[in-house]
Amino acid sequence: MPELPEVETVCRGLEPVMMGQVITRIDTHRAGLRVPFPEALSENVAGARVLRIARRAKYILIHLNNGMVLVIHLGMSGRMTVEEAGFKPARHDHMVIHLKDKRMVAFNDARRFGVVDLVEEGAMESHALFRHLGPEPLSNEFSGPALAAKLKGKKTSVKVAIMDQRVVVGVGNIYASEALFLSGISPKRLAGQVQGERAEALVRAIRKVLQKAIRAGGSSLRDYRQADGELGYFQHQFTVYNREGQACPGCTCDIAKTKGILRITQGGRSSFYCPRKQK
DNA sequence: CCTTGAACCTGCGGGC
DNA sequence: TGCCCGCAGGTTCAAG
Numbered sequence: 601m602p603e604l605p606e607v608e609t610v611c612r613g614l615e616p617v618m619m620g621q622v623i624t625r626i627d628t629h630r631a632g633l634r635v636p637f638p639e640a641l642s643e644n645v646a647g648a649r650v651l652r653i654a655r656r657a658k659y660i661l662i663h664l665n666n667g668m669v670l671v672i673h674l675g676m677s678g679r680m681t682v683e684e685a686g687f688k689p690a691r692h693d694h695m696v697i698h699l700k701d702k703r704m705v706a707f708n709d710a711r712r713f714g715v716v717d718l719v720e721e722g723a724m725e726s727h728a729l730f731r732h733l734g735p736e737p738l739s740n741e742f743s744g745p746a747l748a749a750k751l752k753g754k755k756t757s758v759k760v761a762i763m764d765q766r767v768v769v770g771v772g773n774i775y776a777s778e779a780l781f782l783s784g785i786s787p788k789r790l791a792g793q794v795q796g797e798r799a800e801a802l803v804r805a806i807r808k809v810l811q812k813a814i815r816a817g818g819s820s821l822r823d824y825r826q827a828d829g830e831l832g833y834f835q836h837q838f839t840v841y842n843r844e845g846q847a848c849p850g851c852t853c854d855i856a857k858t859k860g861i862l863r864i865t866q867g868g869r870s871s872f873y874c875p876r877k878q879k
Numbered sequence: 880c881c882t883t884g885a886a887c888c889t890g891c892g893g894g895c
Numbered sequence: 896t897g898c899c900c901g902c903a904g905g906t907t908c909a910a911g
Contacts, residue, residue, distance in 0.1 A: 603904060634887070634906075658905075676905055677889075692889085711888045713905060756882065765906085772904055841904090868884070870902085 602674045604658060604737065604770030605813035606832050610680050611655045612817075613824030613831035614705065617682050618650045618662065622700040629694050633709060634675065637695070638718040645670060645718065657733050657769035667721050671729065675713030681706045681829045734768045737806050742768055744800030751791040751799065758794050759787035760867040762806070771806060774841045775813070777872045779805040781840045781848070786878040787864070787871040840872040848874040 602610070626642045638644070648664035655661060660680075662670040674680075685702040695707040695716060707714070719727050734750070735741035750767045751758070761767055763776050771779065780787050783805035785798060794802060817824060817833035825831055840848060844863040847855045853876055864871050 606904075673905080675888095676903070709888095710890065711903085711905095713887070715906090754881085760882090763905090774904055867882095869904095 602658065602678070602832065603772035603775050603810075604655075605775070605810050605817060607658045607660060607674065607770075608655055608814050609817035609821070609824050610674070610832040611653050611660055613682075613821075614660070614662070614680065615653050616823055617703065617705060618653060618697075618699065620650060622647060622649050623664070624698045624700055626698065627689070627696045629689060629696075633694060633712045633714045633716065635715055635717075637716055641716070641718060644668060656730060657736075657765060658772075659729065661724075663721070669719050669721055669724060671715070671717040671719055672707065673715040673729075675709060675711060675715070677711040678707065678709040678714040680831045681708065682825065682831065683829060732766050734764075734766050737768050737770050737803075737810055742803060742807075744796075744803050747803050748795045748799035751794050754791035756791050757787060757866050758785060758789045758791045758802070759871050761791035761794075762802070763867070763869075768806065770810065773869045773871075774836075774838060775806070775809050777841045778809045778839055780871075781873060781878060782809060784878055786875070787866060787873050789879075840874065843872060848877060851876075 623645045625646050628637050628641065631637065645664060645668065648666040648668065651663045651665050653660070653662055658673060660672040662672070664670065683704040683706055687704050687706070689696055689706060692708045692710045693706045694709055694712070697705040699705070707716070715729070717729065724730060735746065747768065751761055754761055759776055759780060762771050762779070763773065777787065779802065783801040785794065785802060813836055816836060821833055840861050843861045845860050847860050851874065858876070861872055861874055
């Protein structure tokens with residue numbers, strides 16, 4: 601479900617709830633998700649205090665004062681909710697973090713593509729989950745020349761390439777389509793052909809769509825939380841994503857003749873684009 | 880090394 | 896109403 605902006609919004613929602621709190625225990629209700637839950641998870645976090653909440657790529661990082669980092673990936677369908685004392689886990693609430701103030705943070709994931717791991721602070725960089733990750737799109741490390749260098753010689757489409765977390769992290773299926781529309785680049789264009797000014801434009805567009813979505817989460821939610829306690833913001837309005845057959849904004853073409861926004865399949869995923877505005 | 884496609888799993892909406 | 900199909904915002908692994 602979530603791409604970088606949604607994960608970022610969840611992190612900001614976790615902050616006021618977990619920061620400074622002691623974790624009393626973690627309950628798990630099955631052996632694991634995409635991979636098994638860490639061995640002795642509850643024993644290894646019980647009594648530890650939350651120092652800070654951070655994000656790397658689409659991973660939530662909960663830094664503890666015992667030198668460990670609780671790592672959570674939401675996969676496709678993962679959701680985090682804040683629960684009050686007396687909460688009884690429901691279907692797909694696979695993990696519940698208990699806090700000293702009796703509140704709980706539940707991790708619900710119907711499709712179970714999520715990941716939970718416990719990593720030593722010093723081993724984060726070299727950890728298998730993080731070792732191959734590309735630059736953060738909102739950092740200075742991510743630039744036109746840097747992206748162009750990564751894409752040079754690549755034979756895949758630019759759409760598939762920018763979803764490759766080794767090229768740049770955080771961009772998923774929705775924001776890939778959105779950023780390509782904003783930059784006027786066809787999703788079908790060969791990645792290797794995105795060089796120079798085109799790469800600059802794509803970097804600007806990726807930054808812009810991600811930042812705008814993060815801001816939307818912050819401005820539309822109190823404490824980054826929905827009324828039901830769910831953290832994060834998942835109801836954005838998109839420009840091309842999931843708008844097959846509709847006119848794109850500002851389109852002057854006749855929708856009856858042009859079919860409007862097109863949907864194609866690339867790398868097994870849907871791409872949405874305007875063949876007139878994107879070349 | 881690169882590229883592609885399948886696999887993982889449940890839920891939902893549409894068509895019949 | 897029920898059944899079947901395709902589709903869903905991610906990542907990893909095997910095969911070519």
